[in-house]
Amino acid sequence: MIRGLGFRLPLALALLLAPAAPAAAYDVKEIGSYYLGGHMVHVEGLPKQEVQFSTGAPVASYDPNGDVETGQMYVQVVRLTAPLATLPLVFFAGAGFSGSVWESTPDGRPGWQQYFLAHGFDTIVPDAVGRGRSTWSRWPQIYSAAPLFRTAQEGWALFRIGPHYDSNPAKRQAWPGEQFPVQAWDNLVKQFDPRWTTIDGPTQDAYNALVQRECPCILIAHSQGAAFAIAAAVRAPDRVRAIVGLEPRFTPDPAKLDTAKLKGIPMLFIWGDNIDKDPAWENRLANPQKFEAAMRAQGNRFDWVSLPERGIHGNSHMLMMDRNSEQIADIVRDWLAQQGFVH
């Protein structure tokens, strides 16, 4: 069922992927993390096992029954000694990704976390429930179903890298002018986290708890993350002061939302190129456009940025990792400054 792929990164390419120089130095007051949310559940009725836990360890009896935690969220915080921004940024990753997407780009450049730290913003980077350092729970006992594993094939098409994926890197085809750093594609695949489709409820609960703890703040959300971010804002409109959505494809239906709660919250949605090349293209923007219309109708400040319409071409779904990620971060930072969030 499994076969190893014989391709190795050539040395010259490996050197190309070496970390670039960081953005800038900055004075840090705190680097740390905490877990929030979740609750204990009691597992019972599972058989005991005899297990060798580690190489060299004696065989031991293992009882899987007892109290385990579920629904918790890992949150990494970096706070500056003298932030220039008036509010911290809270980052919501897209589906199947942990907070690592914000740290560095797959080709080793500084990620948006570092960009915004270097520009004076405190950064709060959680891992959604069930992903990354938030850990996950057994199924079917706690989660109701197994996760889905995203393949490289699926990601290549869905993230709009190009028309043809091949296991052999030399045979892959990217879109003309593709902004994703294609030679580092396999480094993005290393970040794919199993996707749980049955834990949106506890995930939203944890994000809501995060907003209670870290906000007033600005939410920066990628893809599916924007659905959680908007719902969190509806829940705590006094705490969410702005929402930036990077290709937020799964915005809620305004007819099913208490949209009035969002009144006064400025929003910026940014879209890349080649969206009509998305294999799931059909009406992909219909929901976000409906959401935009509802926000504008109630007087929200709403900016919809199509990068190609601004003459910025070739951007993938992974805007914050693309070769021009800093240019896109500049757009976000300028917009935040316009809204008065920078001293």
Place this chain on the structure above:
Amino acid sequence: MIRGLGFRLPLALALLLAPAAPAAAYDVKEIGSYYLGGHMVHVEGLPKQEVQFSTGAPVASYDPNGDVETGQMYVQVVRLTAPLATLPLVFFAGAGFSGSVWESTPDGRPGWQQYFLAHGFDTIVPDAVGRGRSTWSRWPQIYSAAPLFRTAQEGWALFRIGPHYDSNPAKRQAWPGEQFPVQAWDNLVKQFDPRWTTIDGPTQDAYNALVQRECPCILIAHSQGAAFAIAAAVRAPDRVRAIVGLEPRFTPDPAKLDTAKLKGIPMLFIWGDNIDKDPAWENRLANPQKFEAAMRAQGNRFDWVSLPERGIHGNSHMLMMDRNSEQIADIVRDWLAQQGFVH
């Protein structure tokens, strides 16, 4: 099979657990991460599914077959503008934990990562393969077996928190003078990552690759992490300049090891209190003592610190999280300074 536990943290206790003031400010040159190691494998023969990936998303066809990555490792790096130490610290977490154990303590104090940053060390914090942000692979197709989930009951005994665990926090019993912050126990349980017992090979490969990339360096290893650290040092003795083991219970049998490779590498092993209360106590120290003897016999600098023999009582297995974690970090830092690793 599952029942929810009705206990909630009282507000006063929640306030007690609020983050403490950080250790000190420091000037950071880079905060980032990368993935290393691993390889692509091709999954085939699994059935397609119809799936709604996210709330609000259309039902889509999901094909689990294709290329997926396995064996990769997430590595978080923080580099200072002007480190005082001559070498970075590379942290190896214990079994069933990600690198988050080094960031902050369960009761919200600065963790060892922050302690050593504040004292001028660059810090490299990986997540072992299959844990945390390194993500994990499906079984039985890629990993050969399911993981084991550690219960709160097991952890309470194994980490030597006390003689009696109860689902109700008020009924739990800690050892007299216990140094683990018992009121924050549930925050530690939130960090328990499923344990894979069948991926030591790829895990070691990734640690070996990490040493090639980040060292010369000093390895700081907790519990099972020390087994990987020692094996990595045997593989690259020119790159590992010191090993600090925190309760390194699973040291390799020197008779089965090319011990000569480790010649000249100074080592410090630190042990907490109540080790005879460990439910798996029998001869728990026999292997580490055999290892120590072999190192001393070939002239290695080797320091074995029993904290109770130094008059420091009540430490659990989670030394770097205990209430006196800073005192223990001081011991490590003093020892590193003695070895000449601080300017």
